[in-house]
Structures are given as C-alpha cells and as structure tokens.
Amino acid sequence: MQKITVLGATGRMGQAIIHAIAQIDGAALYSALEREGVDAIGKDARALTGLEPSGVLITSNVDEALDGSDAIIDFTAPQVSIDYAKKAHALGLVHVIGTTGWTAEEDAEIASLSGNGRLVKAGNMSLGVNLLMGLVKKAAAALPEDFDIEVLEMHHRMKVDAPSGTALMLGEAAAEGREIDLASNAVRARDGITGAREPGTIGFATLRGGTVIGDHSVVFAGSNERIELSHHAQDRSIFANGAVHASLWAQDKAPGLYSMADVLGL
Numbered sequence: 001m002q003k004i005t006v007l008g009a010t011g012r013m014g015q016a017i018i019h020a021i022a023q024i025d026g027a028a029l030y031s032a033l034e035r036e037g038v039d040a041i042g043k044d045a046r047a048l049t050g051l052e053p054s055g056v057l058i059t060s061n062v063d064e065a066l067d068g069s070d071a072i073i074d075f076t077a078p079q080v081s082i083d084y085a086k087k088a089h090a091l092g093l094v095h096v097i098g099t100t101g102w103t104a105e106e107d108a109e110i111a112s113l114s115g116n117g118r119l120v121k122a123g124n125m126s127l128g129v130n131l132l133m134g135l136v137k138k139a140a141a142a143l144p145e146d147f148d149i150e151v152l153e154m155h156h157r158m159k160v161d162a163p164s165g166t167a168l169m170l171g172e173a174a175a176e177g178r179e180i181d182l183a184s185n186a187v188r189a190r191d192g193i194t195g196a197r198e199p200g201t202i203g204f205a206t207l208r209g210g211t212v213i214g215d216h217s218v219v220f221a222g223s224n225e226r227i228e229l230s231h232h233a234q235d236r237s238i239f240a241n242g243a244v245h246a247s248l249w250a251q252d253k254a255p256g257l258y259s260m261a262d263v264l265g266l
C-alpha cells in the first residue's frame with residue numbers, strides 16, 4: 001500500500017485527491033497538510049470531504065506528516081511545490097506535482113533539482129488532455145503553415161494563473177509539431193490596436209467565470225476552413241485519478257522528473 005501525503009488538503013484539488021485515494025486500490029491517505037493557521041487544522045481530512053472519518057487529521061507539521069510517508073501529491077503553488085520537491089529528493093519520496101502558473105525560471109529550477117525523489121509534473125493529469133496533446137502535435141505538423149493556431153481556455157472564477165497550464169502544454173505540443181520555439185512565438189494576450197496577426201505565432205485566449213472546471217480548444221484557422229480540437233473537463237476526479245495513478249506508477253521508478261505522457265505510456 002502506498003502511503004500518500006496530500007498537500008493543500010482543503011483545496012479544490014486536495015479534496016478531490018482525498019476522494020480518489022479512497023477509491024483506488026493500493027493507495028492510502030497517510031497525512032494531510034495545510035498551511036499553519038488554517039481553520040481546518042486538527043479536523044479529520046476525509047470527514048471534511050464528506051467521507052467516513054479515517055483518523056487522519058489535517059496538520060501543518062511538515063516533518064511529522066512526511067515521516068513514514070511514501071509519496072506527496074501536491075496541487076498548490078509553484079514556490080510551495082519547489083520547496084516540497086527538494087524535500088522529496090532529500091527523503092527519496094514520490095512527488096506528484098499538478099501545480100500550474102510556473103515562470104520559466106521556476107520551471108528550470110524544478111528540472112535542475114536532483115536527488116532520490118521521483119517527481120511527476122504535469123499541468124493536466126487527465127487522460128483526455130494528454131491524448132489531445134498528441135493529436136494537436138500531429139495536426140500542427142500536418143497542416144500548412146498558413147493555418148493560424150490559437151489556444152482557447154475557460155476556467156472557474158477562482159483560478160489565479162493564466163494562460164492555464166493545460167493551454168501552455170497544448171501550445172507547446174503545437175509548437176513541437178510546427179518545429180518552432182513556443183516562448184518566442186507565443187502571443188499570450190491582445191489588447192488595443194494590435195495590428196494584423198503575425199504569421200507563425202501561436203495565440204492564447206483566456207476566459208474566467210462561474211464554476212467551469214476546465215475547457216480547452218486548439219483552433220487551426222485556415223482560409224475558408226477551420227479545425228478545432230477540444231477537451232471539456234466535467235469533474236475534478238479526472239485530474240485526481242490521474243494524479244493518484246501517477247503516484248503509484250512512480251513508486252518503483254528511478255529517481256528523476258517524469259511527465260504524464262511517461263505515466264500513460266503515450
């Protein structure tokens with residue numbers, strides 16, 4: 001049985017992870033971490049999500065929570081995830097990182113860490129989006145360059161980062177298909193007199209509102225025809241199940257940094 005610590009245990013994803021652990025064979029909730037001062041500290045982690053109590057109380061004591069744990073599942077914030085990746089490398093733990101909103105520097109920092117940890121990091125842990133990435137790469141490679149590529153996303157009103165991690169992964173897949181560098185060809189926002197669209201760029205458009213869990217489309221807009229490849233998340237369990245499966249998958253892997261494509265064998 002893999003003993004899992006859930007980080008950000010009262011967050012939207014933290015709660016979905018606690019549910020997924022309860023349903024997936026081979027996974028057990030070992031500890032549940034939150035920041036110091038949060039009201040939920042001392043409360044039963046499973047009971048807070050509407051499940052039968054398990055005796056695992058929410059704590060802010062990191063050393064106690066990680067002592068004896070096999071894995072950390074972490075959907076929090078980039079600087080928090082970097083700190084825990086260092087701990088995972090030092091303690092030889094599995095660390096599944098679903099956090100998004102990374103700067104290029106933060107991304108490089110996590111990739112440069114070394115030690116005995118097995119890190120799995122992905123901006124989207126669902127099977128559907130990871131399959132979509134392959135389709136987007138294929139379409140971008142197959143279509144002539146005068147098909148303009150735009151990535152659209154919509155999320156709930158509480159999301160703090162933009163474009164979404166998934167939108168950036170899809171943009172990266174399109175850039176790989178086109179054999180171009182995303183960073184130097186991305187147009188991440190438009191406002192005012194922008195001029196005509198620069199050929200070869202990859203545009204991003206962000207919508208926020210309501211309780212939308214996560215909608216993504218990649219549009220290939222040519223002259224007189226348009227292709228759209230889309231994914232619509234209907235429940236956070238698709239991300240949570242992916243994260244718990246990634247955690248179990250990583251248990252016997254060599255130390256290093258892995259993606260969801262590695263986990264899914266895509």
Ligand SMILES: NC(=O)C1=CN([C@@H]2O[C@H](COP(=O)(O)OP(=O)(O)OC[C@H]3O[C@@H](n4cnc5c(N)ncnc54)[C@H](OP(=O)(O)O)[C@@H]3O)[C@@H](O)[C@H]2O)C=CC1
Nearest residue numbers: 008011012013034035075076098099100122123124125239
């Ligand atoms: N890869 C994927 O498949 C998915 C990724 N995400 C990403 O996951 C992240 C979280 O999303 P979501 O759950 O909606 O956000 P929430 O704000 O609901 O949850 C984040 C949680 O992390 C907690 N937290 C922050 N710092 C710490 C810390 N130092 N120690 C312990 N807990 C901490 C927060 O506490 P507090 O409220 O006190 O700040 C909060 O409970 C985002 O980056 C999001 O984009 C989301 C869905 C799927």
Ligand SMILES: O=C(O)C1=N[C@H](C(=O)O)C[C@H](O)C1
Nearest residue numbers: 100123124159164165166214
């Ligand atoms: O914050 C969210 O909710 C989500 N974040 C991830 C992202 O930034 O792509 C994944 C999913 O779309 C939900």
